[in-house]
Amino acid sequence: MWDILKVKKAGLFAGGVLFGTAGVKLLSSKDAKKFYTNCTAAVLRAKDSLMKTATTVQENAGDILAEAQQINEERAAKEAAEAEIVEETEENTGAEDFKEEEV
Structure with missing residues (x-):
């Protein structure tokens, strides 16, 4: 007794073999090779x-990175110069305040 599942599997196997054999012949034809060559050239x-x-x-x-690094270096130098000016101002102001307190 052949089960429907066994018949279906046998039919699928036979169809696969037939399709594979026909596919190999089709894929190895001159026209197919020309198509593959053109596709490969396009790729x-x-x-x-x-x-x-x-x-x-x-x-x-690379250019953007270099320019960004330069901007950051210039900005850091400017902030350092401003911080130095603020420190000097605070030192000078602190010294004057101290002199005023002595009087």
């Missing part, structure tokens, strides 16, 4: 374009 062109874009982005990112 390689896309890769080259993508690599050029990536290189440009990397260069721009």
Whole structure:
């Protein structure tokens, strides 16, 4: 007694073998090889374009990073100079206040 499940599995297996055999013949034809070659060439062109874009982005990112570091260094130097001026002012003001208290 053949069970429906066994018949279905056997049918699927036979169909797969038939499809695989026909697929191999179809995929190895001259037209298919030409199609694969053209697709591969298109992928390689896309890769080259993508690599050029990536290189440009990397260069721009490097420039942006360098400029940002320069801005931060200038800002830190300016803040340090302002802090030094404030300290000197406080020292001078503190000394005058002290002299006033002595009087």
